[in-house]
Amino acid sequence: MCGIAGIVAKSNVNQDLYDALTVLQHRGQDAAGIVTCQDGRLNQRKGNGLVRDVFHTRHMQRLQGHMGIAHVRYPTAGSSSPALAQPFYVNSPYGISLAHNGNLTNSAELSQELFQSDLRHLNTESDSEVLLNIFAHELQRLGKLVPSADDIFEAVSGVHKRCRGGYAVVAMIANYGVVGFRDPNAIRPLVYGKRETPAGTEYMLASESVALDALGYTLVGDVAPGEAVYITHDGEFHIRQCAEKVNWAPCIFEHVYFARPDSIMDGISVYKSRLRQGERLAEKVLRERPDHDIDVIVPIPDSSRIAAQSMAAVLGVKFREGLVKNRYIGRTFIMPGQSARKKSVKQKLNAIGLEFKGKNVMLVDDSIVRGTTCEQIIEMARDAGARKVYFASAAPPVRFPNVYGIDMPSATELIAHGRSVEEIRTEIGADWLLYQDLDDLLDCSAEGNPNISRFECAVFNGDYITGDVDQAYLDQLEADRNDSNQAAKNASAGDGALIGLHNDVS
Numbered sequence: 344m345c346g347i348a349g350i351v352a353k354s355n356v357n358q359d360l361y362d363a364l365t366v367l368q369h370r371g372q373d374a375a376g377i378v379t380c381q382d383g384r385l386n387q388r389k390g391n392g393l394v395r396d397v398f399h400t401r402h403m404q405r406l407q408g409h410m411g412i413a414h415v416r417y418p419t420a421g422s423s424s425p426a427l428a429q430p431f432y433v434n435s436p437y438g439i440s441l442a443h444n445g446n447l448t449n450s451a452e453l454s455q456e457l458f459q460s461d462l463r464h465l466n467t468e469s470d471s472e473v474l475l476n477i478f479a480h481e482l483q484r485l486g487k488l489v490p491s492a493d494d495i496f497e498a499v500s501g502v503h504k505r506c507r508g509g510y511a512v513v514a515m516i517a518n519y520g521v522v523g524f525r526d527p528n529a530i531r532p533l534v535y536g537k538r539e540t541p542a543g544t545e546y547m548l549a550s551e552s553v554a555l556d557a558l559g560y561t562l563v564g565d566v567a568p569g570e571a572v573y574i575t576h577d578g579e580f581h582i583r584q585c586a587e588k589v590n591w592a593p594c595i596f597e598h599v600y601f602a603r604p605d606s607i608m609d610g611i612s613v614y615k616s617r618l619r620q621g622e623r624l625a626e627k628v629l630r631e632r633p634d635h636d637i638d639v640i641v642p643i644p645d646s647s648r649i650a651a652q653s654m655a656a657v658l659g660v661k662f663r664e665g666l667v668k669n670r671y672i673g674r675t676f677i678m679p680g681q682s683a684r685k686k687s688v689k690q691k692l693n694a695i696g697l698e699f700k701g702k703n704v705m706l707v708d709d710s711i712v713r714g715t716t717c718e719q720i721i722e723m724a725r726d727a728g729a730r731k732v733y734f735a736s737a738a739p740p741v742r743f744p745n746v747y748g749i750d751m752p753s754a755t756e757l758i759a760h761g762r763s764v765e766e767i768r769t770e771i772g773a774d775w776l777l778y779q780d781l782d783d784l785l786d787c788s789a790e791g792n793p794n795i796s797r798f799e800c801a802v803f804n805g806d807y808i809t810g811d812v813d814q815a816y817l818d819q820l821e822a823d824r825n826d827s828n829q830a831a832k833n834a835s836a837g838d839g840a841l842i843g844l845h846n847d848v849s
């Protein structure tokens with residue numbers, strides 16, 4: 344998952360974009376980038392690392408301009424090389440930079456088309472660079488010296504006709520404005536808001552509403568599936584539906600893990616979804632073991648805290664923060680490579696012995712994906728003297744790869760793939776393993792917005808909503824992006840010496 348933001352304001356946007364990225368940091372820890380536009384010139388800074396490490400004062404001072412876009416990256420295509428950090432830039436037509444959250448499922452075919460028919464050069468293996476070039480080509484085809492809002496929307500329609508997969512995008516057209524759009528299934532999130540100033544109205548697009556809140560923007564709404572928003576550099580606001588067929592089916596995993604709980608996505612409060620997830624888990628406990636002997640419920644920080652609290656409240660069982668999180672360690676799941684993920688669980692979490700000693704402990708996590716976290720935490724709970732260690736997951740078993748922007752490319756790396764719940768329980772060493780049912784999970788989110796009746800949930804049921812994902816695609820994805828392959832790619836990507844074009848590395 345990546346985080347994106349775009350602002351058209353009445354004064355410099357550098358600090359606001361930086362602040363937006365820090366609020367979206369949980370969506371990507373690998374690389375960060377900002378591009379601003381000042382008098383037709385684009386200023387850019389991007390590189391590997393956390394937001395606070397990529398941008399120093401000297402970079403911020405150079406990022407002048409009243410409009411700009413920004414990105415934090417969690418790779419799902421190519422390597423972690425700084426050359427794949429976003430935003431990407433292409434000079435023709437007009438000078439366009441683009442930041443993308445999601446993953447294209449037809450990126451290989453599009454790369455061929457771009458080379459053979461559109462006569463465009465791709466410099467990396469990034470699907471986002473493909474997306475940028477498709478958008479640029481569709482805009483160039485119109486042959487306008489000065490693009491109108493109609494032209495920009497027509498180019499977005501062209502993108503929808505050619506691209507498949509998940510994409511939430513912000514793009515900036517030098518001199519003209521910022522455009523934001525979402526794929527026809529609205530798999531990846533994108534909201535927009537505004538802020539009134541004495542100089543006029545300012546607009547902002549972001550992956551999550553929490554970024555708008557932090558900057559004092561008022562949430563206006565979600566960009567609808569297939570819809571595009573275009574804000575000209577002088578603050579004219581345009582919005583239009585650009586896809587022929589749409590279906591509002593956002594990714595359910597945002598509500599389970601990715602999004603911050605204080606975000607409202609597609610009209611649904613992530614916080615309330617997680618509260619409901621905990622309630623449903625409690626109901627399942629009561630159905631499966633009405634005479635359960637749980638002494639204490641302990642969340643695995645951070646993402647499971649809310650569900651664990653409501654679960655404990657419904658069960659009338661003590662809720663205790665028995666695991667303390669090191670606040671300086673980021674998210675484990677989105678780290679590249681299994682050895683880094685494994686190491687970070689122990690650096691990140693430590694048990695408070697007295698909450699475990701002699702007790703039957705129910706550990707709660709939002710999800711179990713590779714099993715990295717739960718295996719180590721169960722062991723930690725036993726070492727701390729727990730009598731019995733039970734485990735509940737607020738999401739159902741993750742059995743299928745994700746192809747829309749979450750880096751779960753390899754079925755065989757998923758602990759639940761091809762295993763029954765009982766086999767998983769044995770594998771992770773729990774005395775009892777409880778998974779949320781998929782219908783319950785979906786209800787927890789649907790309750791927040793009755794207009795959304797479908798969610799993208801292929802990781803749980805293998806039903807890929809774009810209809811173009813077959814076994815051959817999944818086999819290729821697994822071959823390209825399994826952990827050992829990625830490690831090799833990242834090793835050969837270099838430490839920053841191999842840098843993309845247009846990158847200010849000083």
Ligand SMILES: O=P(O)(O)OC[C@H]1O[C@H](OP(=O)(O)OP(=O)(O)O)[C@H](O)[C@@H]1O
Binds near residue numbers: 674675713716717
């Ligand atoms: O089964 P796994 O492969 O370990 O993946 C699942 C775990 O990873 C995530 O935590 P993470 O540390 O990334 O983030 P968090 O602090 O937001 O919980 C998630 O919340 C689970 O704890």
Ligand SMILES: NC(=O)CC[C@H](N)C(=O)O
Binds near residue numbers: 345443748
């Ligand atoms: N997680 C994402 O949204 C990734 C965006 C893009 N596919 C990349 O790898 O950079």
Ligand SMILES: [Mg+2]
Binds near residue numbers: 644645647708709716
């Ligand atoms: Mg976690």
